[in-house]
Amino acid sequence: MGRGKVELKRIENKINRQVTFAKRRNGLLKKAYELSVLCDAEIALLIFSNRGKLYEFCSSPSGMAKTVDKYRKYSYATMDPNQSAKDLQDKYQDYLKLKSRVEILQHSQRHLLGEELAEMDVNELEQLERQVDASLRQIRSTKARTMLDQLSDLKTKEEMLLETNRDLRRKLDESDAALTQSFWGGSAAEHSQQQHQQQQQQHQQQQGMSSYQSNPPIQEAGFFKPLQGNVALQISHYNHSPAAVTNASNSATTSQNVNGFFPGWMV
Incomplete structure (x- = not known):
């Protein structure tokens, strides 16, 4: 069963319109290629989508630009000679106007640079x-x-x-x-500890001095010994001569000075 005839009008569905455009575009490009190969024809095909995207095909090896230039030359040659002369004259007038404008701008630029001021x-x-x-x-x-x-x-x-x-x-x-706080905190603790140790040492020294004063040491062994007994009896053991009395008093004084005490009978 053959395909029915398609009504030529704009497809309202956007998706269907895009699908139809892609299929027919490919078919048209294929037909142009086949025509250029089969008939040795120079074909240039330009297609723009509704979004402005370009699709082209050119059978000429030199490209699309040469084919378009060839089309322009052919179009100008087929134009009316009077219309062509008028267009050329208008273009020449435009050229003269642009040339004079360029010359004025160049003179103005030279004047601004301080050149050609004598005129x-x-x-x-x-x-x-x-x-x-x-x-x-x-x-x-x-x-x-x-x-x-x-x-x-x-x-x-x-x-x-x-x-x-x-x-x-x-x-x-x-x-x-x-x-600084941590350093001085540690230093203060060490200083207070040192002061406490010094106080303890001073206290111990004071206790030692007090004990020394209350109980002085006695030298039992050595050359000096404490006097024992009554000193008067020892003195009476010597002769009653002055020399003997003097010697006895000197020895008693020496022993007393060594032991650190003075008896009450010495005046």
Whole structure:
């Protein structure tokens, strides 16, 4: 059963329209290729989708540009000679206008650069001076605005850097304070411990001195011994001569000085 005849009108469904466009585009490109091969014809085919996408086919090995130029030459050759001459004249007039405009701009540029000023009169020179002054004011204004913008940016960056510097300095001070506190806390503990040890040593020394004063040491062995018995009896053992009495008193004094005490009978 053959396919029915398709009504030629715009397909309303967007998806169906895209599918139909793709199928028929491929078929058209295939037919153009077959026609160029079978009939040795020069074919240039241009297709634009509704979104503006380009699809092209050209059978010429030189490309699409040469075929289009060939088409333009053929179109201009088939035009009316009077219309062609009029178009050429209009184009020549446009060319002259553009040429004169370019020359004026070149002269103005040379004048602004300070060249070819001898041919200008006073009025033209004053006009050129006003133009240059206006240009300079505009340039200076733009320069000042640009410098102010840069200065504002630099001030903003400076404030940010100062704030960062303050934060870092505050953190450094806090760290130094913590280290100092920990150091002095340990030093104070060691100092107090040393003072306590010194106090204990002084207390022990004082106790030793008090015990030494209350109970002085006695030298039992050695060359000196404490006096025993009554000193008067020892003195009576010697002769009653003055020399004997003197010797006895000297020996008693020496022994008393060594033992660290003075008897009550010595006056």
